[in-house]
Amino acid sequence: MSAAHSPSVAIREDGWIERAEAALAAAGHKRGGARRAVLELLDAQRCALTAVEIEDELRLAERRVSRASVYRILEELERLRLVQRVETGQAMVRYERVCEHDEHHHHLVCDCCGIVMPFSDDALEQAISSLSRRVPLTVSEHEIVLRGECRDCAA
Amino acid sequence: MSAAHSPSVAIREDGWIERAEAALAAAGHKRGGARRAVLELLDAQRCALTAVEIEDELRLAERRVSRASVYRILEELERLRLVQRVETGQAMVRYERVCEHDEHHHHLVCDCCGIVMPFSDDALEQAISSLSRRVPLTVSEHEIVLRGECRDCAA
DNA sequence: TTCCGTGCAAATCTTTTGCACGGTC
DNA sequence: GACCGTGCAAAAGATTTGCACGGAA
Numbered sequence: 001m002s003a004a005h006s007p008s009v010a011i012r013e014d015g016w017i018e019r020a021e022a023a024l025a026a027a028g029h030k031r032g033g034a035r036r037a038v039l040e041l042l043d044a045q046r047c048a049l050t051a052v053e054i055e056d057e058l059r060l061a062e063r064r065v066s067r068a069s070v071y072r073i074l075e076e077l078e079r080l081r082l083v084q085r086v087e088t089g090q091a092m093v094r095y096e097r098v099c100e101h102d103e104h105h106h107h108l109v110c111d112c113c114g115i116v117m118p119f120s121d122d123a124l125e126q127a128i129s130s131l132s133r134r135v136p137l138t139v140s141e142h143e144i145v146l147r148g149e150c151r152d153c154a155a
Numbered sequence: 156m157s158a159a160h161s162p163s164v165a166i167r168e169d170g171w172i173e174r175a176e177a178a179l180a181a182a183g184h185k186r187g188g189a190r191r192a193v194l195e196l197l198d199a200q201r202c203a204l205t206a207v208e209i210e211d212e213l214r215l216a217e218r219r220v221s222r223a224s225v226y227r228i229l230e231e232l233e234r235l236r237l238v239q240r241v242e243t244g245q246a247m248v249r250y251e252r253v254c255e256h257d258e259h260h261h262h263l264v265c266d267c268c269g270i271v272m273p274f275s276d277d278a279l280e281q282a283i284s285s286l287s288r289r290v291p292l293t294v295s296e297h298e299i300v301l302r303g304e305c306r307d308c309a310a
Numbered sequence: 311t312t313c314c315g316t317g318c319a320a321a322t323c324t325t326t327t328g329c330a331c332g333g334t335c
Numbered sequence: 336g337a338c339c340g341t342g343c344a345a346a347a348g349a350t351t352t353g354c355a356c357g358g359a360a
Contacts, residue, residue, distance in 0.1 A: 030359050032315045051350080066317045071350060073315095087242035089298070091325090092349065108292045119290055127282040132301065135274055137263045139303040143244070146287065148294040185334050187340045206325080221342045226325060228340095246350090247324065 016097050017043050020082045027080060034065040038073045047118050048086040048094035048107070088116055088145060106144040112153035119146075171252050172198050175237045182235060189220040193228045202273050203241040203249035203262070243271055243300060261298065265305035272305075 017039050024035075037058055042049070049057070051070045058065050065073075074095050077083040086094040088109045094116065098104075105118040124144065132139040172194050179190075192213055197204070204212070206225045213220045220228075229250050232238040241249040243264045249271065253259075260273040279299065287294040 028314095030314055032359085034316060064317095067349095068318080068351075069316055075351095085244060087244050087300075089240060089242050108290055108294075110292065111295070117291070119286075121282070121286050124279075124282040124286055127276070127279040128299075128301075131274075131276050131279055135263055135301065136272070137265065137301065137303045137305050138309060139263075139301045140266070141302045143300045143302070144283075145242075145298045146283075146290065146292065146294045147296045147298070148292045150292050154293060183339095185339055187333085189341060219342095222324095223326075223343080224341055230326095 016082075016099065019100070020077070020080075020097075023080050023082060024076075029076070033063075034069045035073045037061075037063045037065055038070060038077075042077075042083060042095070042097045045096060047116055048088075048096035050092040050094050052092065054095075084141070086116075086145075087143065089147065090114055106146075108146050108148070108150075110150035110153055111147050112149050115150055115152075117150075171237075171254065174255070175232065175235075175252075178235050178237060179231075184231070188218075189224045190228045192216075192218045192220055193225060193232075197232075197238060197250070197252045200251060202271055203243075203251035205247040205249050207247065209250075239296070241271075241300075242298065244302065245269055261300065263301050263303070263305075265308055266302055267304050267308035270305055270307075274301075 020039055021031075029035075038054060041054060041057055041061075051067065051074060054070050054074075055065065055067050058070075074083060078085060078095070081098055083095045084098050086096060086107055088094055088107060090109070105120040106124075108117040108119055109115070128142050128144075132142070175194055176186075193209060196209060196212055196216075206222065206229060209225050209229075210220065210222050213225075229238060233240060233250070236253055238250045239253050241251060241262055243249055243262060245264070260275040261279075263272040263274055264270070283297050283299075287297070
């Protein structure tokens with residue numbers, strides 16, 4: 001699965017887009033320009049975006065995609081577990097790509113300015129994983145949000 | 156603050172309603188029947204409810220409260236930290252009362268039937284608390300949701 | 311040629327707001 | 336009597352759906 005690509009790819013060897021395209025094809029989807037644009041945008045993010053932010057970013061990049069398509073695309077990507085929803089407690093849901101080997105992360109949200117930052121912590125993951133074995137639920141995902149005031153807002 | 160009440164109260168000596176009424180009065184609020192009904196309902200729950208569920212429960216209990224009031228009341232209670240929002244990743248936000256001495260809890264959500272169950276875990280809280288000291292945010296709250304398939308749905 | 315992906319517009323659903331009345335203080 | 340809490344109706348905002356067209360297979 002992790003075959004070498006063209007020699008100059010560098011930076012992220014993750015191949016999330018390739019994995020996504022393959023999964024979509026396997027699920028019987030044809031290609032489409034709007035979805036490709038959304039995939040590329042999500043792939044370039046370091047943290048979660050809302051549907052509206054995705055629409056705006058794409059418009060700025062001169063590759064307009066209708067809001068309805070953004071939602072439909074995100075819905076399908078979520079179903080295939082290629083993106084995950086992030087509930088930050090702000091009106092809108094956020095979405096971000098799911099990485100396989102990258103450490104997965106959670107979110108810090110500033111109640112004041114709304115900024116969302118990723119973080120990860122091994123001890124926390126271990127606690128969650130141990131816990132997951134003891135609850136009356138077959139756990140498939142978990143989500144953690146820490147809320148507070150960021151440094152800029154505190155200043 | 157924890158004066159003895161009438162001798163037959165028993166069961167939960169928590170006094171959340173009393174604390175809430177006091178906090179509301181201190182914040183300059185007058186009393187109101189709708190709010191009292193919402194307080195009593197929330198006090199009787201063991202887990203989080205949505206605004207619509209609250210409205211429905213109260214209608215069933217023959218104490219109708221308009222949806223707008225439910226939202227306004229919840230908003231104020233949240234501001235006073237008497238209730239907290241719970242984002243379960245289902246369309247609607249849930250609310251539950253905040254207890255002072257009771258251990259605080261988090262939530263298990265079944266993706267299949269939507270049931271929401273509370274749980275708590277010391278190791279998890281310790282991991283969160285240690286982590287909270289290391290992130291670039293003055294953490295005031297945290298929320299954890301485990302998602303998966305409950306036993307009934309798996310059966 | 312068949313069917314899916316996409317855009318547009320309308321519908322739906324949750325939550326918020328404006329306004330008037332009645333109760334609390 | 337002054338002002339706040341509440342209900343009702345309308346508004347606002349996010350997300351979903353219906354339909355028709357154009358592009359992918």
